[in-house]
Amino acid sequence: MAVWDDLVGQQPVVEELSAAATSAAAVVAGSADASAASRMTHAWLVTGPPGAGRSTAARAFSAALQCTSPDVAMGAAPGCGFCDGCHTTLVGTHADVEVVRAELLTIGVKDTRELVRRANLAPAGGRWQVILLEDADRLTEGAANVLLKAVEEPAPRTVWLLCAPSQEDVLPTIRSRCRQLRLRTPSDGAVADMLMRRDGIDPEMARYAAQAARGHLGLARRLATDESARARRAEVLRVPLSVGDIGGCLRSAQLLVEAATEDAKQLAEETDAKEQEEMRAALGAAAGAGGRLPRGTAGIMKDLQDRQKRRATRTQRDTLDRALGDIAGFYRDVLAVQLGAPVPATSDDGLREAVASAAGAGAPEATLRRIEAVLACRTALERNVAPLLAVEAMALALWKG
Amino acid sequence: MARKTADNLLAAATTLAVGPEELLQERAAAQVVAAARAADPDTDVRDLAPGTLQPGMLAELTSPSLFAEGKVLIVRAAQDLAADTVKELKAYLDDPLDDVRLVLCHIGGAKGKGLLDAARKAGAREVPCAKPAKATEKLAFVKAEFRTAGRSATEDACRALLDSVGSDLRELASACAQLVADHEGTIDAEVVARYYTGRAEASGFQVADLACEGRAADALEQLRWALAVGTPPVMLVSALAQGVRSVGRLASARGGGRPADLARELGMPPWKIDVVRRQMRGWTPDGVAAAVAACAEADAAVKGGGDDPGFALERAVVTVARAARSASRR
Numbered sequence: 001m002a003v004w005d006d007l008v009g010q011q012p013v014v015e016e017l018s019a020a021a022t023s024a025a026a027v028v029a030g031s032a033d034a035s036a037a038s039r040m041t042h043a044w045l046v047t048g049p050p051g052a053g054r055s056t057a058a059r060a061f062s063a064a065l066q067c068t069s070p071d072v073a074m075g076a077a078p079g080c081g082f083c084d085g086c087h088t089t090l091v092g093t094h095a096d097v098e099v100v101r102a103e104l105l106t107i108g109v110k111d112t113r114e115l116v117r118r119a120n121l122a123p124a125g126g127r128w129q130v131i132l133l134e135d136a137d138r139l140t141e142g143a144a145n146v147l148l149k150a151v152e153e154p155a156p157r158t159v160w161l162l163c164a165p166s167q168e169d170v171l172p173t174i175r176s177r178c179r180q181l182r183l184r185t186p187s188d189g190a191v192a193d194m195l196m197r198r199d200g201i202d203p204e205m206a207r208y209a210a211q212a213a214r215g216h217l218g219l220a221r222r223l224a225t226d227e228s229a230r231a232r233r234a235e236v237l238r239v240p241l242s243v244g245d246i247g248g249c250l251r252s253a254q255l256l257v258e259a260a261t262e263d264a265k266q267l268a269e270e271t272d273a274k275e276q277e278e279m280r281a282a283l284g285a286a287a288g289a290g291g292r293l294p295r296g297t298a299g300i301m302k303d304l305q306d307r308q309k310r311r312a313t314r315t316q317r318d319t320l321d322r323a324l325g326d327i328a329g330f331y332r333d334v335l336a337v338q339l340g341a342p343v344p345a346t347s348d349d350g351l352r353e354a355v356a357s358a359a360g361a362g363a364p365e366a367t368l369r370r371i372e373a374v375l376a377c378r379t380a381l382e383r384n385v386a387p388l389l390a391v392e393a394m395a396l397a398l399w400k401g
Numbered sequence: 402m403a404r405k406t407a408d409n410l411l412a413a414a415t416t417l418a419v420g421p422e423e424l425l426q427e428r429a430a431a432q433v434v435a436a437a438r439a440a441d442p443d444t445d446v447r448d449l450a451p452g453t454l455q456p457g458m459l460a461e462l463t464s465p466s467l468f469a470e471g472k473v474l475i476v477r478a479a480q481d482l483a484a485d486t487v488k489e490l491k492a493y494l495d496d497p498l499d500d501v502r503l504v505l506c507h508i509g510g511a512k513g514k515g516l517l518d519a520a521r522k523a524g525a526r527e528v529p530c531a532k533p534a535k536a537t538e539k540l541a542f543v544k545a546e547f548r549t550a551g552r553s554a555t556e557d558a559c560r561a562l563l564d565s566v567g568s569d570l571r572e573l574a575s576a577c578a579q580l581v582a583d584h585e586g587t588i589d590a591e592v593v594a595r596y597y598t599g600r601a602e603a604s605g606f607q608v609a610d611l612a613c614e615g616r617a618a619d620a621l622e623q624l625r626w627a628l629a630v631g632t633p634p635v636m637l638v639s640a641l642a643q644g645v646r647s648v649g650r651l652a653s654a655r656g657g658g659r660p661a662d663l664a665r666e667l668g669m670p671p672w673k674i675d676v677v678r679r680q681m682r683g684w685t686p687d688g689v690a691a692a693v694a695a696c697a698e699a700d701a702a703v704k705g706g707g708d709d710p711g712f713a714l715e716r717a718v719v720t721v722a723r724a725a726r727s728a729s730r731r
Contacts, residue, residue: 246686247653250646385700389642393697396690 002081003060003067003090007053008194008217009186016181017057021064021078028127029073041179043151043160045136047167048183051216054163055134057183062097062130062161063089085127096123102135104310105317112143116150119158129158136162137169144171151177185215188344195224214329214346219322232259236323240330240370240398241354249395256323257388264315272308279304317381320391324381328374330355331367338364366401373397413526414497416504419517420530424570426506429528430475433504443470451478456485459493463501472501479505480513487516494523533570539563542570546577547588554580557590565593567601603627605640612718613644613680615725620718634703634710641717642696645724647677649689680725688724695720 004014023039044061046054063086064079072078080086088094098118100107115131123129133139139147151160151174162178164170191210194217195201201209201224212233213220222229239256242248283297293301329346336343337359345355359367377394381387418429430448437444447462454476462474476482482490490505497503505525507517521527533539540559547554566576576597584592603626611620627637650667651674664671695717702713
């Protein structure tokens with residue numbers, strides 16, 4: 001069951017996918033009866049909270065579909081994790097697995113048309129043509145409509161795997177064409193266990209990271225392994241403590257946004273210059289950064305820069321979004337203390353005191369209003385409100401309570 | 402005096418009109434032409450539109466004619482000339498002909514700088530044609546227009562004209578000419594108001610300043626003007642938010658510091674600190690919170706979250722103006 005190992009605390013989903021992969025293998029072998037074939041279908045929608053492993057589940061399932069292990073013929077479940085099929089799928093080089101990841105804010109119609117074309121090809125390896133959309137929620141409405149027909153009746157051996165945070169994030173017309181899989185938020189224990197088992201993190205740190213990540217596996221791993229991520233989190237969590245007056249609010253809002261911008265810039269520095277240099281080389285530009293481009297190719301460079309700019313916006317928003325998640329988590333703990341709810345805290349021991357003092361300072365109603373303010377800020381950012389303005393409005397709302 | 406200027410103009414073999422303002426370039430060229438015609442009515446004037454001067458043409462244009470009349474060559478958009486033409490021009494500049502006056506209209510800046518430098522080195526007369534940026538420069542331009550026409554105009558009239566016509570020099574010049582032609586005697590604000598009303602330019606910062614001072618009615622009027630002249634709503638919201646932010650940050654800055662220190666701490670220019678200080682009086686912390694929230698809401702609304710950007714902006718302006726007076730209502 002090797003390919004399923006990365007899915008933490010999702011036993012029911014693993015069972016369903018594994019059964020589907022088994023009957024898919026039977027279909028490929030031509031030995032499927034009607035009841036077995038019905039376990040497999042051509043379109044799946046994987047939903048679940050961020051970081052619960054939507055794309056990991058989809059990837060594991062595609063690996064299982066491509067599994068060529070000889071054990072399968074002997075009755076073992078597909079998805080060994082070692083054969084060619086599994087291995088190439090997991091590292092992302094399998095010819096019949098197309099993984100679509102939205103680096104930008106949305107996936108547009110043009111990219112989607114290309115996917116539809118691809119969906120009509122027969123699988124090169126003779127098994128399944130898998131198209132995995134990691135961010136189906138980022139499909140624009142037009143793009144989703146382009147997919148309708150292809151998702152409803154694809155070529156016989158084509159499988160669509162769509163991932164989205166919730167079912168409401170995709171169009172109802174797409175949703176109704178897919179079999180739905182719901183992942184749940186993995187428990188802190190399961191996450192900590194995974195960190196210790198997989199990454200060899202010591203138990204204390206694993207417990208902290210699992211708590212702080214609120215069920216987000218990737219975040220938990222980053223917190224457990226990356227010192228700067230922990231520092232960033234500590235900085236973000238100072239925001240609720242520094243909204244004592246409007247000056248503090250405006251300052252911390254600015255700090256938050258600047259940190260996010262800095263993040264985006266760092267990523268841009270790593271990738272943008274390299275991409276531009278590669279593109280220049282591909283276009284046959286003169287060597288060196290200032291070299292003259294061949295006639296008529298400036299537009300292509302401009303497209304690239306445009307795309308990079310949009311990617312920077314996305315990075316900035318994602319970073320801010322994570323920070324807002326941390327702040328909302330803080331107030332959740334405050335609320336839990338105020339109401340005396342016996343739920344495990346998301347914040348670590350160092351913040352216990354801050355949580356306790358914040359809980360003593362206000363009423364639960366105020367805390368709820370503050371959580372609402374954080375969530376409203378997230379919505380505002382999604383609606384393209386200027387980040388600084390949105391975060392300032394949130395910080396002032398936190399101050400007012 | 403006039404005689405002397407004309408001599409001056411004719412003395413220079415080459416005139417450089419440097420700057421992006423086309424009206425001034427044109428006037429510089431026209432001056433040279435007028436001076437040349439005054440000296441010799443048969444002067445042959447060649448006005449070369451951008452792109453007309455091709456390699457090889459210069460020799461033909463400058464070659465002496467049978468009747469030995471003077472010549473004026475006006476080269477428009479000299480910054481866009483082809484490299485070969487520039488080479489010919491440079492060669493000509495080193496060895497100009499006596500009866501040819503050359504006028505080079507150049508936009509300034511880095512493009513085609515070689516030609517500019519060569520002309521300067523050759524001792525060309527240079528006429529600056531920069532766009533007036535400051536309000537006082539524009540005002541001076543309008544005054545000079547009336548003075549050149551031999552008419553007097555009041556300060557108020559010049560200001561009113563600037564407000565209602567805008568800052569495009571060509572439009573200003575033609576408006577001045579029109580007023581001079583239509584009206585006799587001193588031109589005052591009333592005369593300007595008879596022919597020109599309204600407002601050609603209104604910026605988000607004016608709206609924001611008025612709103613932050615609590616002058617809701619004035620701010621709304623300015624907002625309507627700004628929308629009417631096509632200022633993007635997003636810019637207006639951003640200016641409004643900037644205004645409120647400045648108030649909030651200055652209000653909570655460690656008080657009593659010198660403006661220069663404060664300016665450095667808050668990242669604002671010192672004059673801005675004084676302006677914001679004046680605005681700050683009527684504000685309360687609750688007011689700042691309400692105003693920022695209103696700006697954020699308006700920002701979402703103008704970016705597609707609402708039906709009517711104008712309405713969203715008006716609401717935000719009213720909320721900000723009310724917040725700016727929240728202290729006095731207590």
